[in-house]
Amino acid sequence: MKLDRYILLLILLILWQVLCSLEIIPTNLLPSPFHIILGLKDLLIIGMPPGHFLPNHILYSLYRVTLGFLAAALLGIPLGLLLGWSPRLRRITNPLVELVRPIPPLAWIPIAILWFGIGMKSAAFIIFLGAFFPILLNTVSGVLTIDPIYFEVAQTLNAKRKDIFFKVLVPGAVPSIFVGLRIGVGIGWMTLVAAEFTGVRTGYGLGYMIMTARDIQRPDEILAGMLVIGLIGYLINGGLRLCEKKIVRWRN
Amino acid sequence: MAKLKMDKTNIIDFSGVTFGFPEQATLFTNLSLSIQKGAFYLIKGPSGAGKTTFLRLINRLEEPVSGIIRFKGKPLDAYPPPQLRHSLLLIQQTPTVVDGSVEENLLLPFSFKNNSHLKRPRQEKIERLLAEIHLQDVRMNDHAMTLSVGQIQRLCLVRGLLLSPEILLLDEPTSALDRESAFAVTTLLERLNVESGLTVLAVTHKKQDRGNVTYRGLEVHHGHVEECP
Numbered sequence: 001m002k003l004d005r006y007i008l009l010l011i012l013l014i015l016w017q018v019l020c021s022l023e024i025i026p027t028n029l030l031p032s033p034f035h036i037i038l039g040l041k042d043l044l045i046i047g048m049p050p051g052h053f054l055p056n057h058i059l060y061s062l063y064r065v066t067l068g069f070l071a072a073a074l075l076g077i078p079l080g081l082l083l084g085w086s087p088r089l090r091r092i093t094n095p096l097v098e099l100v101r102p103i104p105p106l107a108w109i110p111i112a113i114l115w116f117g118i119g120m121k122s123a124a125f126i127i128f129l130g131a132f133f134p135i136l137l138n139t140v141s142g143v144l145t146i147d148p149i150y151f152e153v154a155q156t157l158n159a160k161r162k163d164i165f166f167k168v169l170v171p172g173a174v175p176s177i178f179v180g181l182r183i184g185v186g187i188g189w190m191t192l193v194a195a196e197f198t199g200v201r202t203g204y205g206l207g208y209m210i211m212t213a214r215d216i217q218r219p220d221e222i223l224a225g226m227l228v229i230g231l232i233g234y235l236i237n238g239g240l241r242l243c244e245k246k247i248v249r250w251r252n
Numbered sequence: 253m254a255k256l257k258m259d260k261t262n263i264i265d266f267s268g269v270t271f272g273f274p275e276q277a278t279l280f281t282n283l284s285l286s287i288q289k290g291a292f293y294l295i296k297g298p299s300g301a302g303k304t305t306f307l308r309l310i311n312r313l314e315e316p317v318s319g320i321i322r323f324k325g326k327p328l329d330a331y332p333p334p335q336l337r338h339s340l341l342l343i344q345q346t347p348t349v350v351d352g353s354v355e356e357n358l359l360l361p362f363s364f365k366n367n368s369h370l371k372r373p374r375q376e377k378i379e380r381l382l383a384e385i386h387l388q389d390v391r392m393n394d395h396a397m398t399l400s401v402g403q404i405q406r407l408c409l410v411r412g413l414l415l416s417p418e419i420l421l422l423d424e425p426t427s428a429l430d431r432e433s434a435f436a437v438t439t440l441l442e443r444l445n446v447e448s449g450l451t452v453l454a455v456t457h458k459k460q461d462r463g464n465v466t467y468r469g470l471e472v473h474h475g476h477v478e479e480c481p
Contacts, residue, residue, distance in 0.1 A: 153348045153408075156311060156341065157361040157415070158334050167363065171351055248351065 039220030068127025076135030084143025142176025269319035297472035341417035
């Protein structure tokens, strides 16, 4: 494994720790990396609020993200393929998509709470909105960037429209679909914390955990929670890249 | 190798065919000519003259503005497109393979519903064809997209031949090939023309200097397609 890509990160961590140890950085505002590790340990052993342990927070958050993300993928990919396939459908839906797309997912929180109440559905809906448009638009663009020669070759080899759809269009759009999935899950994951700030009452979730840590003035646990969010986002992205490598074989 | 007796009947007839792309000058005007069954045509002409379009008209990828093109005496639109395209197979100039193995690409057309009635070719037949055009080193499980352009071009030819068409429409079939490979492709096409009576129409810029079959020439220029020596 090449370790050189972690050098910059390591230097910054050491610098941060040194500046905190010399009290140049006030640790009540920005705890040192060492304190963050201790905060992480507290989250694991004591929990935030006490008795609500980190793995449970992670599981609840992952469950919400999975729900929202799966709904976004299950709707966004087929819809994107159809919109890419049919210029007419694209023309009809374009104004609606372009109108709804720029609305930040967070702006939907009040209406989501009205519709679904405070809870799982509301949080998953916000995550769905964050993930849906990148997946949809990347799928459409994946179809549109397939070289038309592929469709023509399939046609001359006697393919039916259904064959062309499933054997040319879908595989041709796969690389772009994966880009959409990765961006979608990234935005979904980012939206999670905000969705859990307001749309959760179960007492579990990374966003909820961070807000509780803020309420009792534990910046070390806030940052430890942020670190966990970053790490999980990194792992999800890595997992999707791995799937992409397995599916899009010729790129290997 | 004994030549089969050539059937002299016309297989394709153009009658008063006019064609032009929208908002562009007319490409063909009142085109009338016949293509003989079992003949080997070399289509020549300057760039942009309409050589590719001529093949696309036969394959119904383009429709004439006026006039009729007949296949075996019946207008092209009297045939269901799948039946027509199976008989008149066009292999485009741009060699195109999908993300998959050599075998998956060769058998791709057999996975299409329209071709479900066709018998899958035997392994030996595929291997023989590949060897004939110097692709014997390509393995069935090699990834098609990792092959060279020249190898992919030959692979596309084999993929088309496995469908056993009656007429083969080839757009620059040796454009990406070195001299030896181009020679092998020509030899294979000549063999199929002589042994199986395959009618071949090939757009080519390369000079044909071989004498195994009697080539016929078609010159595309200034809106006309004419027989030439």
